[in-house]
Amino acid sequence: MKINSADDYLESLRSLERNVFVRGERISGTPDHPLIRPSVNAVSETFEERDEENSRELLFATSHLTGNEISRFTHIHQSTSDLLRKVLMQRLLARRVATCFQRCVGMDGLNALYSVTYECDAAHHTNYHERLKNYIRFIQEENLVVEGAMTDVKGDRGLRPSEQSDPDMFLRIAKRKDDGIIVRGAKAHQTGALNSHEILVMPTAGMRENEAQYAVSFAIPADAPGITFILGRQPSDTRKIEESPLDVGNPTYGSQEALVIFDDVFVPEERVFLSGEYDSSGAMVERFAAYHRQSYGGCKAGVGDILIGATKLVSEYQGISRASHVRDKITEMIHLNETLFSCGIATSVLGRKTPSGCYLVDMLLANVCKLNVTRFPFEISRLAQDIAGGLLATMPFQKDFENPETAPLLEKYLRGKSEIPTIERIKIMKLLENMTMGCGAAAYLTESIHGAGSPQAQRIMIERLSNIDEKVRLAKKIAGIDW
Numbered sequence: 229m230k231i232n233s234a235d236d237y238l239e240s241l242r243s244l245e246r247n248v249f250v251r252g253e254r255i256s257g258t259p260d261h262p263l264i265r266p267s268v269n270a271v272s273e274t275f276e277e278r279d280e281e282n283s284r285e286l287l288f289a290t291s292h293l294t295g296n297e298i299s300r301f302t303h304i305h306q307s308t309s310d311l312l313r314k315v316l317m318q319r320l321l322a323r324r325v326a327t328c329f330q331r332c333v334g335m336d337g338l339n340a341l342y343s344v345t346y347e348c349d350a351a352h353h354t355n356y357h358e359r360l361k362n363y364i365r366f367i368q369e370e371n372l373v374v375e376g377a378m379t380d381v382k383g384d385r386g387l388r389p390s391e392q393s394d395p396d397m398f399l400r401i402a403k404r405k406d407d408g409i410i411v412r413g414a415k416a417h418q419t420g421a422l423n424s425h426e427i428l429v430m431p432t433a434g435m436r437e438n439e440a441q442y443a444v445s446f447a448i449p450a451d452a453p454g455i456t457f458i459l460g461r462q463p464s465d466t467r468k469i470e471e472s473p474l475d476v477g478n479p480t481y482g483s484q485e486a487l488v489i490f491d492d493v494f495v496p497e498e499r500v501f502l503s504g505e506y507d508s509s510g511a512m513v514e515r516f517a518a519y520h521r522q523s524y525g526g527c528k529a530g531v532g533d534i535l536i537g538a539t540k541l542v543s544e545y546q547g548i549s550r551a552s553h554v555r556d557k558i559t560e561m562i563h564l565n566e567t568l569f570s571c572g573i574a575t576s577v578l579g580r581k582t583p584s585g586c587y588l589v590d591m592l593l594a595n596v597c598k599l600n601v602t603r604f605p606f607e608i609s610r611l612a613q614d615i616a617g618g619l620l621a622t623m624p625f626q627k628d629f630e631n632p633e634t635a636p637l638l639e640k641y642l643r644g645k646s647e648i649p650t651i652e653r654i655k656i657m658k659l660l661e662n663m664t665m666g667c668g669a670a671a672y673l674t675e676s677i678h679g680a681g682s683p684q685a686q687r688i689m690i691e692r693l694s695n696i697d698e699k700v701r702l703a704k705k706i707a708g709i710d711w
């Protein structure tokens with residue numbers, strides 16, 4: 229049944245029968261669990277048009293496969309305008325939820341696979357691209373959420389996949405059958421895993437000839453037999469089960485990561501998009517990473533908007549908003565945030581058409597974008613904490629603000645400007661706490677470093693793509709050096 233709204237989406241998640249563990253227990257009714265529901269709420273926003281400028285144009289697109297209107301999260305980019313709209317959509321959605329809305333990884337995976345399967349078929353006479361197109365049609369028509377699964381658990385980082393003492397440290401083809409493959413392994417810290425209907429698996433690195441079993445890509449329903457999900461913890465996550473929304477800071481929205489284990493899962497042939505063509509695995513990783521590094525120029529800037537707004541509000545509630553150093557620090561936060569956004573825009577506008585027809589972002593600028601993302605949200609958070617002051621880490625519990633003995637004391641002694649109720653000051657401080665050191669920091673800070681690849685991965689790509697020889701040649705020419 230096609231998902232047309234946030235309500236449809238919630239019902240569709242309830243009907244999935246998956247093997248899910250949370251806090252040491254197997255659970256059912258996954259989307260209604262208090263540790264999970266805020267992350268479901270964030271994904272739900274991707275289904276809803278709201279009263280914002282260009283909301284419809286950004287959230288929806290026209291399918292090049294069917295001509296139907298579809299969610300942009302299931303769309304294959306047909307122009308640089310599509311790439312640009314994607315980044316604008318991500319900033320718009322992040323401004324609604326102040327966290328990760330988890331649906332972009334599948335979108336970026338489908339787009340990476342679209343061009344790579346086309347080129348793989350041309351090189352190997354396979355038929356992955358047609359299979360993928362059929363799969364994309366299905367996803368578009370049903371409006372499903374697809375989790376993009378790339379990061380393997382990796383075992384000993386100093387060893388190649390084929391050198392590990394346990395061969396399952398990288399997800400692999402354990403057995404081939406006439407009608408499909410059996411896969412085994414695990415994908416770590418999978419964004420939105422429990423909020424997805426489908427899992428799109430890709431290899432975690434470029435594979436070599438003797439690593440063909442690890443060069444595998446496929447899509448599988450999230451409730452397929454043999455898949456186990458174990459929810460990951462986030463800082464301060466149990467505040468969500470204490471029934472104290474004030475202490476959560478952002479009680480409505482959150483993000484989610486899980487460990488996803490594939491224990492001899494059967495994947496039918498029509499859902500396999502790479503199975504042993506190791507020479508296509510590197511391009512798959514690089515293109516997926518480039519799309520997701522572009523994505524961060526949108527979503528992290530949107531989260532940054534909320535953080536900057538909260539910081540400004542705190543400065544007003546505390547009576548320091550007119551101090552010149554505070555204004556200067558907020559200006560610096562805006563400068564850093566808009567630099568991230570500029571990178572996302574630039575990498576989109578300079579995208580190019582691949583032979584498949586799908587548009588690919590500018591790979592060099594995508595990596596520059598993400599390398600900035602590994603730093604700037606930390607500096608923005610540092611400035612937010614600087615302005616907010618130490619109360620950020622010493623605020624009492626919500627229950628203390630409710631206890632008739634302590635509430636008047638807190639009302640009196642934690643007040644900032646006299647005309648601002650104390651509780652309003654505390655609410656905005658708790659949001660800042662959430663975003664810079666609580667459960668929201670998992671999405672805004674840790675993900676900014678490691679999501680879409682750790683900083684060193686971007687440095688390697690920047691070195692490889694920057695054409696330093698050309699710069700040397702130009703310098704020599706200007707200096708009049710002939711040899």
Ligand code: SF4
Nearest residue numbers: 328329330332523527
């Ligand atoms: Fe989307 Fe950003 Fe979350 Fe990635 S980190 S899934 S780009 S919101």
Ligand code: FE
Nearest residue numbers: 419675679680
């Ligand atoms: Fe991410």
